[in-house]
Structures are given as structure tokens and as C-alpha cells.
Amino acid sequence: MNNNKTGASARAVLTMALALTAAAIGLAQPAAAAEKVRIAMVVKSLGNGFFDAAHEGAKEAAKELGDVDIIYTGPTTPTAEGQIEIINSLISQKVDAIVVSANDANALVPIAKRAAQRGIKVISFDSGIARAGRLMQLNPSNAELIGVKQIQMASEAIGGAGEVAILSATAQATNQNIWIGEMKKALAKPEFSKIRLVATVYGDDQSDKSYREALGLLRSHPNLKAIIAPTTVGINAAGKAVVDEKLVGKVYVTGLGLPSEMAGHVKSGAVKSFAIWNPIDLGYAATFAAYQFVKGKNQGKDGETVAVGRMGSIKLDASGEAALAPPFTYDAGNVDKFAKIF
Known part of the structure; x- marks a missing residue:
């Protein structure tokens, strides 16, 4: 009976040793990289x-x-x-x-x-x-501030009076529609009563189409004073259209644009100011x-x-x-x- 106890003890010791060895081996292995x-x-x-x-x-x-x-x-x-x-x-x-x-x-x-x-x-x-x-x-910002900011910039560019048009992205773009709504609210304020919105067109955030839409605005509205484009693609295209039509100083472009794309338009005189967040x-x-x-x-x-x-x-x-x-x-x-x- 003592021999049986001794054998059992030996087996228990051996089992524990194997377990400890396995654990040690596991610890020695590098941990798996966390999934990103x-x-x-x-x-x-x-x-x-x-x-x-x-x-x-x-x-x-x-x-x-x-x-x-x-x-x-x-x-x-x-x-x-x-x-x-x-x-x-x-x-x-x-x-x-x-x-x-x-x-x-x-x-x-x-x-x-x-x-x-x-x-x-x-x-x-x-x-x-x-x-x-x-x-x-x-x-990116507060919708009301964005809408009002664009009307303010247009007003400053044209001396507070005249016809303006909006060149947007797609007709379904959530942010564009909200901002246009805020622009229309701003135009109802007394300080902007001499500014008249004559058209809203959509360039679908495509350079070529936005350019064509801008040209259409310039040719359809001979008294147009400003194009407001709440889209980085549209404002760039509108600036080019104003330069190409030789209307710098007569029609101004403003809206939301990237400095890297708009610097040339500012220097040409087609754009006095524009806005964007980072x-x-x-x-x-x-x-x-x-x-x-x-x-x-x-x-x-x-x-x-x-x-x-x-x-x-x-x-x-x-x-x-x-x-x-x-x-x-x-x-x-x-x-x-x-x-x-x-």
C-alpha cells in the first residue's frame, strides 16, 4: 500500500512538473499581436x-x-x-x-x-x-454659421446689393441642402434685403459639370454679381469660369474651398474671400x-x-x-x- 502511495505521489509530481513546463513554454512564446x-x-x-x-x-x-x-x-x-x-x-x-x-x-x-x-x-x-x-x-460646423458666413462674404464682395446664384454639389447632398436653406434664411434678414438669389444649380461635385453650370449662370444672368458655391469642387470650377469669361471684377465667387485650390483664384481677383474648416x-x-x-x-x-x-x-x-x-x-x-x- 505504501508502494501505491509512493507511485501516486510520483505521478502527481510528474504531472505538476509537466504542467509547469508547459506553462513556462507558453509564457516564453511571444504574445499574439492584438488584432487591429x-x-x-x-x-x-x-x-x-x-x-x-x-x-x-x-x-x-x-x-x-x-x-x-x-x-x-x-x-x-x-x-x-x-x-x-x-x-x-x-x-x-x-x-x-x-x-x-x-x-x-x-x-x-x-x-x-x-x-x-x-x-x-x-x-x-x-x-x-x-x-x-x-x-x-x-x-464640420454649425449649419447656421456656415449659411450666414457665405452670404456675408458674398455681400462684402458685391457691396451689399445685386443678383447672386448658388452652385451646389448634388441635389440630394444633405449638408449642401441644409446650408442652402440657411443661406435663404439669411437673405430674408434686413441687412441682406438688397441681395437677390436668382438661381440654384447643381454640378454634382464633378469639375466639368460644375464648370459648365457656372458658365450657364454667367451667360443666363447678365446682371449676376456673385456665385456662391458651398462645395470645394464647385467654387474652384466657378472661379475658373469667371476668369475664362473675362468677368473678373464684375462677378465674384465665394463659398467653401480649399486654400491650396483657391490661392490662384484669390490672386486673379475672381475671389475676394472664401471659407472652410480644416x-x-x-x-x-x-x-x-x-x-x-x-x-x-x-x-x-x-x-x-x-x-x-x-x-x-x-x-x-x-x-x-x-x-x-x-x-x-x-x-x-x-x-x-x-x-x-x-
Whole structure:
């Protein structure tokens, strides 16, 4: 019986030794690399300088967070159909989050819901998806401030009186329509009573079409004093049209543009001033926000505060929206400095 006990003890010791050895071997092995969070940024269209700058901000956020991979993508032309096809592919790739600037607020809702059902966190930025299709919408600025700012710049350029027209992106672009609505509200104010909006046209955020639409405005409205383009593609095209038609000093262009693209138009005299927020900051903040949702730190509830890295924090309103920063004005005094950045 003593021999049996001795044998059992020996076996127990041997088992424990093997277990300890196995544990030691396991500890000696390098830990598996943590799987990275994959965040897809779906923009209105590729080749757009505004979104290229937003991509730089997304990459900055990814580097700062350390465990993020950015997938930057978008259709070749700014259509909802193109974005739907891309998002469908991203669902198959099982990305963790999708950050999208929508070409059509409502058309993207069904595919965005499908992504959410697969556990993908969907947020929109710049141009929003309707509330039912996303957790949050990051607006680059306050819509009223953006609308009023553009009317103010046009008024200053034309001396407070005259005909103006709007050259927008797509007719379905959420942000464009909201800003146009705010511009019309501003025009109803007494201080802008001598300015008359004579037309609103759409260039679909395509350079060639925007240029043709700008030419159409200049030729159809001989008394036109200003073209307001709340789109970086449109304002650039309108500036070129004014120069080509030899109307510098007679018709002014303003709106939302990139300093790198608008510096030449400011120097030509076609543009006195324009505005934009920093798209790098916008892309950075949107990526940082998406990461918070993936990590479960935010759910998109009314009043939630979302951390956005070096940009501080943003607070969601009852519609799940938040504004990042007020628009900044660029003119001959500062455009060259910022043109080196974006």
C-alpha cells in the first residue's frame, strides 16, 4: 500500500512538473499581436481634395490610437449607388466601423442598417446619413454659421446689393441642402434685403459639370454679381469660369474651398474671400469618434460626450449630431500660408 502511495505521489509530481513546463513554454512564446480595429472611410468620391485632406486626418488619428487600420475608399463619381456597392463590400470584409460622407442621406439607410446588423459601427461626417442609418453625424460646423458666413462674404464682395446664384454639389447632398436653406434664411434678414438669389444649380461635385453650370449662370444672368458655391469642387470650377469669361471684377465667387485650390483664384481677383474648416481635423475627429463606438465607450445617445483626441470632445444633440468647429475665412492676407497645408 505504501508502494501505491509512493507511485501516486510520483505521478502527481510528474504531472505538476509537466504542467509547469508547459506553462513556462507558453509564457516564453511571444504574445499574439492584438488584432487591429479596421475603420473604413467612405467618401463622396475619390480624387476630391477635401476628402484627400480628411484621409490625412484619419491616418493621423490611426497613428495616435496605435491599433487602427484605415481603409480609404469611395466611388469614382459621387453617387449613392456607388457608395452602396462599396459599403456592401465592406460588410463582407467585416470591418469594425464605417465612416461615411453620404451622397444621399436616405438612400444609404438600408445598407447602413445592414452593416449595423453585422455589428459594424456606422457614423457619418460632413454630409450625413439620415438618423435611422447611423449612430452619430459629425458636422464640420454649425449649419447656421456656415449659411450666414457665405452670404456675408458674398455681400462684402458685391457691396451689399445685386443678383447672386448658388452652385451646389448634388441635389440630394444633405449638408449642401441644409446650408442652402440657411443661406435663404439669411437673405430674408434686413441687412441682406438688397441681395437677390436668382438661381440654384447643381454640378454634382464633378469639375466639368460644375464648370459648365457656372458658365450657364454667367451667360443666363447678365446682371449676376456673385456665385456662391458651398462645395470645394464647385467654387474652384466657378472661379475658373469667371476668369475664362473675362468677368473678373464684375462677378465674384465665394463659398467653401480649399486654400491650396483657391490661392490662384484669390490672386486673379475672381475671389475676394472664401471659407472652410480644416478637413484634416474633420477626418481626424471622425476616425477618433468611430474608434470610441467600436470600443463600446459610446452608443450614440442624446447628450453623450464623445472624445475626439486633440480636438477635445463633442456632445451629441437629440438627433445624434455634433458640430466640430466654426468656419474660418481665407483671403489674400492668409491664403498662401494655409495653401501649404491643405
